[in-house]
Amino acid sequence: MKLATLRTPAGTVAVRVDETDAVEIDGYADVGALLANTDWRSIAETAGGLAHPLDGIADTAWAPVVPAPSKIVCVGLNYRNHILEMGRELPEFPTLFAKYPEALVGPYDEIVLPGYASHAVDWEAELAVVIGTKARRLSPEQAVGAIAGYSVLNDVTMRDYQYRTPEWFQGKTFEATTPFGPFLVTPDAYGVDTDIRTEVDGEVMQHSNTSDLVFGPAALVSYISQIVTLNPGDVIASGTPGGVGHARKPPRYLGDGAVLTTVIEGLGTLHNPVRVEG
Template sequence: MKLATIRTENGTAAVRQDGDSYTLIAGYSSVDKLLRESNWKQIAADATGSASAGTEFAVAERELAPLVTTPGKIICVGLNYRTHILEMGRELPEYPTLFSKYAETLIGATDDIELPTEDTAIDWEAELAVVIGKSGRRIPEAEATKHIAGYSICNDVSMRTWQFRTKEWLQGKNWENSTPLGPFLATTDEWSPGGTIRTTVDGEVMQEASTGDLVHGPEFLVSYISTMISLNPGDVIITGTPGGVGHARKPQRYLTDGQVVETSIEGLGSLRNRASGKIPDHA
């Protein structure tokens, strides 16, 4: 089953995607709100709609919001693909490198990525996203799959100058309207890691690897992170990026105004975002 969050005339709404159509899941404004129901999968499966009633939509006619809109937490993993670790000149880690991201960073699958004037070293980072569907603390790795609702795609766009001002990365990872998440959540019975992850910039392939190349896989990460803090429905774990980032290239390459970044994972669709230097005013 595939779930998404779309924008409607009345705000956002959780939907089930079946081929080229969306069916409204009545009463839920986003996928994360739906996941907070213990029987979320049955609710989604039972949803019915029709075009005449305004509860069924063509995929092509609807704009996607971020997959989750109010996650309790977004936990990111750095240096988790062997290829990326080696290109950054580091040793394979015994434990995952973790940092946090906030909900204000999230954008939809086709929204513009805001390029801030404060940093010109803005980099792409394609990542597999794990979305939690069941609460838990100190989850055994063997039980972790039961706590995963499904998988999606993220691009952890990074402001490298700010990131490397200090040894802590948070300030380079938390710029508003910079992080596309979507286009949909594929449940664990529909998709599992192993497919190709890829980033292109204006059609040029920058990153390409197997999601099976993770040093620390989804089940381990769920178990490890939940040792520290409870994981709850709608929380997101972003699992790290493969080799090919702009910062590690010689010469280094970064996003500029007008470039189009496409982030895809085989079986999970793609994100297509334009880099925009025109930052709108925010209240």
């Protein structure tokens, strides 16, 4: 099953995305609100609200699939090829940092960069894990059942701000820089073993497979749940593969007018123009 959050003239609404239509799930303004109901799966499966033909939906009508999660927990250095690319050893524990919801934009929205922080802007394609039930101190086996589904996210990063200090946070959560969506795909419809790639202006920059994760989705949910309660709608950005711009020689970054495309086969595509504010 695919779920999404759709922008309509009446406001946003959670939808089930079928083969030809996006069907409104009445009473739920977005996928996060839907997941807060413990019966979210049956509610979504039986929804019969207004149907929007997919071929009539404008790209920018798709909102971030969960527009306002209570937590966005990000994982650094979690693809084997990226760790080796950065000259590091495989980690014993996940490297964690956070984003705030204000960083999120829709799958086709502009990525808006302030001029004072647009000199070393990098791309990071990531598999997003979305939580479907409260998760606290779960084993990896229990954590499997806490995953509502998967989506696509790009952890666009201001490298100059990131490396001002040993802590990464300040380079990771600039507002309106993190595309997320277009769909949440439930685990029965997606296996974590598909191509993941980033393109900049049509040129492939990252290309790997989600199976290259050092710490898989269930392991991440379990580990993070030992530290903090994960709530329905919370997001784990599971890390990026090799091919980031900062590791290239010479480095390459996003600039004004660039188009960033992020694809995970089986989940969907983000396609975001980049705009630098004066």
